[in-house]
Amino acid sequence: MPAGADGTRNRRWARITGRIYPPANRFWELIYLSVCLLVYKLNTNPEKKFQRAMTTCQISYLPIGARNTNEEVNQAIDIISRFDLETEVSDMSTTVKGEFSEIINMIDNLYREMENEHKEFRLDIDLLSSKAYS
Numbered sequence: 001m002p003a004g005a006d007g008t009r010n011r012r013w014a015r016i017t018g019r020i021y022p023p024a025n026r027f028w029e030l031i032y033l034s035v036c037l038l039v040y041k042l043n044t045n046p047e048k049k050f051q052r053a054m055t056t057c058q059i060s061y062l063p064i065g066a067r068n069t070n071e072e073v074n075q076a077i078d079i080i081s082r083f084d085l086e087t088e089v090s091d092m093s094t095t096v097k098g099e100f101s102e103i104i105n106m107i108d109n110l111y112r113e114m115e116n117e118h119k120e121f122r123l124d125i126d127l128l129s130s131k132a133y134s
Contacts, residue, residue, distance in 0.1 A: 055100040056128040059107070060093040064120040072119060079110045100130065
């Protein structure tokens with residue numbers, strides 16, 4: 001009796017792949033199973049699963065009508081540095097990298113804290129999507 005004539009091969013194939021009928025010959029069956037295994041490993045890889053989607057944000061805080069602009073800018077940088085984000089401060093702006101939700105939370109806190117202190121300011125924000133890193 002040929003292999004699988006009793007249905008055991010088809011049942012085994014269905015259990016492994018979730019499909020009812022196997023490919024026409026053994027060669028393609030092995031290729032298909034190899035691809036299924038590769039896809040399974042990629043989808044269940046814990047390192048890939050927990051990678052953070054990195055978003056980049058460039059922030060320029062511009063005090064309006066302030067007597068001591070350096071003090072206000074330093075206050076804004078202190079607020080930004082409270083968050084778990086990669087931060088790079090330069091002369092004209094601050095670049096922040098991290099998860100999108102954390103960046104939005106940081107921007108919200110920065111705006112609200114400076115607004116609550118009755119500061120007049122302009123906040124320029126540029127976002128680079130996480131897909132740009134792919």
